[in-house]
Amino acid sequence: MYMKTRLVRVRGPGGKLAFGASGEAEVVSARGRGSGGRGFMSGAGETELQLQRRRIQERRLSLLAQIEDVRRTRAIQRSSRKRHGGSFGQDLVTVAVVGYTNAGKSTLVSALSGAGLYSDDRLFATVDPRLRSVILPSGRKILLSDTVGFISDLPVQLVEAFHATLEEVAEADMLVHVLDSSAPDLEEHRSTVLQVLQQIGVSQDKINNMIEVWNKIDLVDNIALTDGIEDEIFLTEGEEEEDLFSEDDVSSEQSSFDSLDDTVDSESLSEKSCENDDDKMASEESIAEPVEMKAMNSELLPEDHFRESNGPEAISTSACTLTEPVSTCHVKTSAVAGTGLQELLQLIDTKLNGQQTVVQRSYGPFDRKWRPSSMDDEKAAEQ
Ligand SMILES: Nc1nc2c(ncn2[C@@H]2O[C@H](COP(=O)(O)OP(=O)(O)OP(=O)(O)O)[C@@H](O)[C@H]2O)c(=O)[nH]1
Ligand SMILES: [Mg+2]
Numbered sequence: 001m002y003m004k005t006r007l008v009r010v011r012g013p014g015g016k017l018a019f020g021a022s023g024e025a026e027v028v029s030a031r032g033r034g035s036g037g038r039g040f041m042s043g044a045g046e047t048e049l050q051l052q053r054r055r056i057q058e059r060r061l062s063l064l065a066q067i068e069d070v071r072r073t074r075a076i077q078r079s080s081r082k083r084h085g086g087s088f089g090q091d092l093v094t095v096a097v098v099g100y101t102n103a104g105k106s107t108l109v110s111a112l113s114g115a116g117l118y119s120d121d122r123l124f125a126t127v128d129p130r131l132r133s134v135i136l137p138s139g140r141k142i143l144l145s146d147t148v149g150f151i152s153d154l155p156v157q158l159v160e161a162f163h164a165t166l167e168e169v170a171e172a173d174m175l176v177h178v179l180d181s182s183a184p185d186l187e188e189h190r191s192t193v194l195q196v197l198q199q200i201g202v203s204q205d206k207i208n209n210m211i212e213v214w215n216k217i218d219l220v221d222n223i224a225l226t227d228g229i230e231d232e233i234f235l236t237e238g239e240e241e242e243d244l245f246s247e248d249d250v251s252s253e254q255s256s257f258d259s260l261d262d263t264v265d266s267e268s269l270s271e272k273s274c275e276n277d278d279d280k281m282a283s284e285e286s287i288a289e290p291v292e293m294k295a296m297n298s299e300l301l302p303e304d305h306f307r308e309s310n311g312p313e314a315i316s317t318s319a320c321t322l323t324e325p326v327s328t329c330h331v332k333t334s335a336v337a338g339t340g341l342q343e344l345l346q347l348i349d350t351k352l353n354g355q356q357t358v359v360q361r362s363y364g365p366f367d368r369k370w371r372p373s374s375m376d377d378e379k380a381a382e383q
Helices: 030-037 050-085 106-114 156-171 186-199 204-208 223-233 247-257 279-287 301-308 341-356 378-381
Strands: 006-011 025-028 092-101 129-134 141-146 174-180 210-216 329-332
Touching: 050 129, 050 156, 050 341, 092 106, 092 186, 106 129, 106 341, 174 186, 174 204, 174 341, 186 204, 210 341, 329 341
Parallel strands: 092 141, 092 174, 174 210, 210 329
Antiparallel strands: 006 025, 129 141
16 A cells, blocks of 8 residues: 555665665655656655655644634633633633543543533533533532643643643633542652643642542552552651541541432542641641641541531541642542542532632733733722
């Protein structure tokens, strides 16, 4: 097939035609040959290499045009969402799902918006299929935004291509960071993502407020999880896991969630933990002192205990800070098995409710606008 459509020639070191010989290989396309005379010996047309380069260039330009389209569309979507109750309003906040490549972001977004949970792609599907609407346990509707996976050492040339995604991340009201908990280089993935988020101008507040999803929990062997892996991931070195709560506490946790979803089992119910929003100051302090990390085994945290100190809206008083100088809430999920999904939605709900009163949207590098300093808040709001 290849030979039928293309002429392949290999030029040997002496410039002679030498099929299959080692040396500089020059592949001449049949198309190019036609345009350049009698084969490359007499100044052939476009070589295969040139042809490939041209095609790559064309493809690049076409992709850049598409990306520009997506950016424009998303900008329109965002302003429309703001007008009709978006970022500052009640109804349509955007939660961007970020994470290292292959962590399971797309699977998770599909699972969250798939059968069994409310899903409505209609509104934005025509312009961007990666935005899915989801109804939280409280009835609040949000938009979940799937994003391009981050990778280490992202080539500079690719950054432009990622801008559409990055803008969505910078603009999102909240971030959900999906981690593949079975990945051996989990820590590296986590720090790469945090680094990229900082690089693209996501505010520290937003990073601190981020929910971590420990996905692919089905791949992590239960015994290994309790014996070692979880300790490695979640506990600070030197800290000892404590049996903090009695069985009664655990069952009270379950009862408090029964109203949310009867199908949720006790195991998955205990699979979440969250820092107190009010503890934000404390967590910010911990950024300055990265060594001082609190951590707890989330399995042991009862719901009643969370509520005691945080009021009805809060899920947890316990900071589940990790070994990184960033404190986060976390939920364990298996996007393929469908476990932990309700807990994740509940956590997003709780976080958003907590944010509601203090929503201070951080401006990323993409939406900073100049504003006269004398302008009072009312005028600014009108604008
Ligand atoms: N066992 C298991 N596999 C999962 C889970 N979630 C996702 N996967 C698998 O992991 C692979 C990657 O999933 P994706 O959803 O494409 O990951 P992604 O983060 O969107 O990847 P990129 O778009 O490349 O960044 C797929 O083969 C999924 O089936 C999970 O919870 N458990
Ligand atoms: Mg994906």
